[in-house]
Amino acid sequence: MALRVSLKMKESILLVFAISFAWSSNIAVEGDTNISEEEDAELERQLKFINKPAIKVIKTHYGDIYDCVDINKQPAFDHPLLKNHKIQMRPTSFPKGLFDKASSSSVEQPSNVMPSEIGLKNGCPPGSVPIRRTRKEDLIRVKQNPSDFQPLTDSSPGHHFVKNYVNRVPYHGAGAWIAVYNPAVSKGQFSNAVMWIENGDGNNLNSIQVGWTVNHDLHGDNRTRLFTYWTVDGYQKTGCFDTRCPGFVQVSTDMALGLAFDNTSVIDGAQYNTKVVIYKDSSTGNWWLSFTEDNIHIGYWPKSLFTDLSAYAFYVKWGAEVYSPSGEASPPMGSGRFPSEGANKACFFNGLQVIYNSELEDPSEDLLSRRKIDNPDCYDADEVKKLKVLDYYFFFGGPGGTNCGN
Numbered sequence: 001m002a003l004r005v006s007l008k009m010k011e012s013i014l015l016v017f018a019i020s021f022a023w024s025s026n027i028a029v030e031g032d033t034n035i036s037e038e039e040d041a042e043l044e045r046q047l048k049f050i051n052k053p054a055i056k057v058i059k060t061h062y063g064d065i066y067d068c069v070d071i072n073k074q075p076a077f078d079h080p081l082l083k084n085h086k087i088q089m090r091p092t093s094f095p096k097g098l099f100d101k102a103s104s105s106s107v108e109q110p111s112n113v114m115p116s117e118i119g120l121k122n123g124c125p126p127g128s129v130p131i132r133r134t135r136k137e138d139l140i141r142v143k144q145n146p147s148d149f150q151p152l153t154d155s156s157p158g159h160h161f162v163k164n165y166v167n168r169v170p171y172h173g174a175g176a177w178i179a180v181y182n183p184a185v186s187k188g189q190f191s192n193a194v195m196w197i198e199n200g201d202g203n204n205l206n207s208i209q210v211g212w213t214v215n216h217d218l219h220g221d222n223r224t225r226l227f228t229y230w231t232v233d234g235y236q237k238t239g240c241f242d243t244r245c246p247g248f249v250q251v252s253t254d255m256a257l258g259l260a261f262d263n264t265s266v267i268d269g270a271q272y273n274t275k276v277v278i279y280k281d282s283s284t285g286n287w288w289l290s291f292t293e294d295n296i297h298i299g300y301w302p303k304s305l306f307t308d309l310s311a312y313a314f315y316v317k318w319g320a321e322v323y324s325p326s327g328e329a330s331p332p333m334g335s336g337r338f339p340s341e342g343a344n345k346a347c348f349f350n351g352l353q354v355i356y357n358s359e360l361e362d363p364s365e366d367l368l369s370r371r372k373i374d375n376p377d378c379y380d381a382d383e384v385k386k387l388k389v390l391d392y393y394f395f396f397g398g399p400g401g402t403n404c405g406n
Helices: 012-023 037-050 136-144
Strands: 054-059 065-070 113-115 128-132 159-166 173-179 190-199 206-214 225-231 271-280 287-291 296-301 315-323 347-355 392-397
Touching: 037 136, 054 128, 159 347, 173 190, 190 271, 206 271, 206 287, 271 347, 315 347, 315 392
Parallel strands: 113 271
Antiparallel strands: 054 065, 065 128, 159 315, 173 271, 173 347, 190 206, 190 315, 206 225, 271 287, 287 296, 347 392
């Protein structure tokens, strides 16, 4: 991201913001120990600030470490705008339809679609929340992060995307079911499936994103994981993945950002998906994240973080993106198959819904815009479809390769 950083920063809060950009830099530094004793001591000092004291430590079967942190001392409250923030433990109201047991598949999708399992087997004690622990190698990425790296913007070299979206009217949230796959990526690459809630343009862009990602440099492995991202200035100097900078307020004790999905879809085999919903609390204005078919409320982005999104969203988008450094073959998107291959092969979004006021409902057909695809030879997406009394859906994906351009 476009933020110059240094291990000599005196303001710890600025370092925490800088770290968030480093995680999106896609520069592999595992095993790099070429740092001085002075730098190493500085890293240790910063780790003590970033990693809050743990009431309990949870190690997942994938080797991830989550610290159960006092809910009032979580990283979110290092943000200067949240200094006096009062935690909202649960929404004041829920969108109508949120808890409806809607089908997660349509007749064009296989009958073997199942929700992918995810979550901490043993949650945190009451009064604490799980926060993924920051490691020393994560901080080293800050030192090696180039100042002009912006892989999440559509114009970034090596970044490719497909999107379906709805036109400009006020929205108070949206949701969808997303098929969960595990595309193969190399170090320095990522492959995501994402829902965007946005308002503003250019450097004034406010964006909240949720979905799954395979990103070795973000997580240290090639597992498919839940991820979120937010920014209030078009990715310039604000925002981050998950809880890796102050902002997102975690309230769930057993579901956390960055967790790996236990099940991923297999071409011509079992198909797994997950449900995501983001909606604006009608009383507080905070943007809540509801996840999985059980509608687990992981937490929220406080209204005070945002400018344009403090009132409503003007855009809702569903789609996917990939990134690869210059000179490398672009990674697969979704399942790696084009949408024309359909059920059991191509990745999909299903159950697309929006919130105009206080109810999850189908988007108006006259507001559904045409697809936005930057390289159809490598990646593609269907136009949104709807069958009788069934949900809006579309297939997407592609193999990538050496001819996708940068």
